[in-house]
Amino acid sequence: MKPAAKAIPAGGIAADLIAVLVAVTNGAPLALTIQDGNALPSGPFELGHRSLQTGLRAWVEEQTHHPLGYVEQLYTFADRDRAESEAAQRVISISYLGLTREAQRDGVREAGWRDWYDYFPWEDHRTGAPSLIADLLTPRLREWAQAAGGAGLREERWRRVAFAFGLEGSSWNEEFVLQRYELLYEAAIVPEGLGEGLAGGRSPVPGRAMAADHRRILATGIARLRAKIKYRPVVFELMQPAFTLLQLQRTVEALAGRLVHKQNFRRLIEQQELVEETGATASDTGGRPAKLFRFRYAVLAERAAAGTKLPLIRA
Amino acid sequence: MKPAAKAIPAGGIAADLIAVLVAVTNGAPLALTIQDGNALPSGPFELGHRSLQTGLRAWVEEQTHHPLGYVEQLYTFADRDRAESEAAQRVISISYLGLTREAQRDGVREAGWRDWYDYFPWEDHRTGAPSLIADLLTPRLREWAQAAGGAGLREERWRRVAFAFGLEGSSWNEEFVLQRYELLYEAAIVPEGLGEGLAGGRSPVPGRAMAADHRRILATGIARLRAKIKYRPVVFELMQPAFTLLQLQRTVEALAGRLVHKQNFRRLIEQQELVEETGATASDTGGRPAKLFRFRYAVLAERAAAGTKLPLIRA
DNA sequence: TCGTATATACTCCAATTGAGCATAAGATGA
């Protein structure tokens, strides 16, 4: 790009880090929040940090007292819309996805960790598709599609809806978290930001909102993670040092929002040699004691990519 | 993050956009460069742009006279090392990958477009593994691995090398572009930046360098694209409106740096209904005339993700 | 001791995928 006349003078830009921090406890996928669940943790990028990721990592470990296993950049925004207050100041927001373990004190959930399905109740299909979808979302989305001008646009809208929500023959794809959220937002079925209300004056559907575009960023993080667990062994960052295969499975299911076939799951994990037995067993599972496993960290060196394909149940 | 004492005062940060622009012409994968091939196009983020992507898109279309089909963010850097000159000014670099068609004037290649294998000659395996790897890279990498202190570290280094370059039983994975580049850099076999020279005083191996970390960014873009073409129909952004299946195949091969099985490639493309016949045929192919196809843009609406799995030839 | 709940081992079948053979339809040059 050529040096432009309108280039921002030094002093016009600030940088912000926003974190989607994920943990899974007892089958509940959690995200760390602040302000009573209304926002994601964020703060200015500090000069003392050697790099963006270094800064994020140091800060998170200080807050959660757990090593931050996996960190990945999500997206960098600088939309003009985001600069709400002072128009002169341009803010660049750099969002991250991080995996860790929940900091529990004596089994009590620490404040700040929230089940992410509180924000996206339509995303949890572990016990089948939530009735919410058929009862509330689909009718409203159909209304919205019908309200478009022109048959082509109406059809186009409805096709997007059907595709995103797995209607009319297409099957539910758990990775389309962001597409679904954006459709709901576009159709004014969910609000973006707090206290904005909806255009048509209709009540919003279940699901907590968040300040500014934080719920959208959370959706981005969930989508990325749901895609990632299928080809990278990142789930283990969320596990305790020793775990049973069922615990591992439940963690995956919590993230994916759908069930997996138990036997195939075990087959896959074992044939990929992702884990090794510790020798001990867990007897508090209510049935036959399960062998305890640990992650084989060697696989990270062996194949940086090969991956954990997950046998998600087909539609 | 809590408001820190060391927070950067307004005025300390600047933002830069860096673009990896890709086109494919006659089986040659091209990247747009400036400064006689020594740098990637980049420039300050301008206030006039509504968002980062909007700015990039407008600028590119102005330069190439072609619509910029697919745009994707690569990565945002703010490493302290990057601020070379003034230590006070912190620069955030936001890099993008963009797909377009080469702007050709009467079949003459426009200045600036360079074959990306000029920078990464070890990445082109279309006619088999380049002899360069066995003759130069492998011995030097082995040397480097041997030079480590401690048997564990030596073994670890060599395992990384073997994995990245497909030695000792593991097979070549075209997606590990960045890992390979970083290994070569870590082993001081390729320089980073221009005119820096190498520590040991040994001559660098073939492959052009680029200013600052631009070659690394290009590697990131190539890696991302090689991964992407396998599950998203983005190759079509690089094609002319009408093309033969062989042309499409050659484009994929140029990007992936390896050959695909022709019949299986056709099977995959057709069964996914990614293309439709235009009715015309191309007779300048030297053999039996080939049917011309066009991309079915409808698939973008139908399945935003399903993908173009590519039958890359197995090792 | 029986029911219940989980763990774990195997089997089966269908879809996918890698690889090769065979034939078709043009161009070219002897």
Place this chain on the structure above:
DNA sequence: TCATCTTATGCTCAATTGGAGTATATACGA
């Protein structure tokens, strides 16, 4: 004119993968 070259295109086959079910093992508690 015809043999030959080149690319296009259709079809087969076997190996692997992946989804789903059955059967057996081992604990606990009523």
